[in-house]
Amino acid sequence: MTDAEAGVSRGTDDVEDESSDDPSQNRGFFGRIFEAFSPNDPSQPLIFTNGRDAAASGMPGLANLRNMRVEDVAIPRIEIVSVPEEIERDELVQVFRDSGLTRLPVYRESLDHPIGMVHLKDFALQHGFNGHTAELDLPTMLRPLIYAPPSMPIGVLMQKMQNDRMHMALVIDEYGGVDGLVTIEDLIEQVVGEIEDEHDTDEDKHFTEESPGCYLASARTPLEEFETEIGLRLVDAEDEEEIDTLGGAVVMLTGRLPARGEVIPHPSGAEFEIVDADPRRIKRVRVRLPKPADE
Template identity: 60%
Template structure:
């Protein structure tokens, strides 16, 4: 939904190279977030009995209270590519996943070697160019690394300094435990970020070719039922009193937060494909109606 070295402490020092074509950030929103993380630099003295600053910061408090393990995409959900992948295969992964950055590994995800950016791939090789001289290492970028216990605010600072927008969470044995992007971190402060590929903010769902629906997980269940002309809570297996949204219905049916790409079946024949999710919540769903 997808995210070098052995994860040692020296890994991050080699990752300070700039991402090509991305100028160093000068001030702006992320810089103001970083300033909040460094109250000691402001010259303000905090009284011993004063409430913690995070109490007044709202979402900014998450930068100190949340750890990488709380936010990262689990290893089983990471979409990565091997270092010996062909040009056509890489294009297929970009197309099917809808992602713009992919981690690259040598053999398995536990031996990451870098990341590839769709922009670099398009600029260097094009989508219809000659695949004979394709070498993924020629446009591969470095990754950042961090332990599961690292506060997400610390990783945000590292991403800003290195201008690298993807990091892998490395466990105590040096293996890959999860993946984070800059967007994942910023969303913990300001909420979910919608882009041009997401359903419009003022629309809960859109009708796709073939009769399926792409819907936000927060879609009111009663409104969607009116749209399709069918009840999704009529089955005896579903307790409608505790369900208000499509995401709540899917969570109840699966008994957990399902992974990105997982399909959850409804007793009446509906299918809910999880298009976008993180370890803590469902974001978008594709709803397929019964034949």
């Protein structure tokens, strides 16, 4: 999944609607997950272990609800798309359009002082889909947010999201600042695998050139195809038979699975920025090519 890919809050509107007032109608998908996941004996507590142990299997599954922590799946602060409370109507429309997101955190002064979330549906119902029917009254549209510590097991957060009928949580560090963001879609993907919707990049389009010398690419991009595009060899000749994808080249370069937000230099002068990843795999990479010598 994506952007946020990123698509951080897309693709979950049909799973469970926050506006539903009947608890019996909110059981749905999450209720069935927790029924299947919970022990038959309700007196037996769930045991949570280290999130990296869960990642070792490399596969989604119900066990991840116990074993993975919020910090394992949250997108970093730098990737959070948010808006100030004093934003103008047309500016808000543009943020929704550019990001493709349906939910945006709203802050006062800085992101470390969040005051709620604005939903595209609420905005469209009040202002029309073109956003030109009335002056923006953002405070009346704000919905509450969930705040979660990085160490919270994702199963606990998912259950809280279901109970509170909220689809977005901000991760708060030990100093009370915002450290990341998690949506229900991020949590579901740890159980059922990656979710892609109509906003995600087509499978056949492995990479796009964001600007001259800067590419945003799927980790599954065929390495030979990408090397031909950029005119640069990214792996040694003896490793070409073993490395088929751009993500594989990055892992080979680091000797480990890099974390989201990490920037990895290449001997050629290129840089790999890990845009999207989880504890099991890299998803998207931003590649910055070295500048020509005459620059």
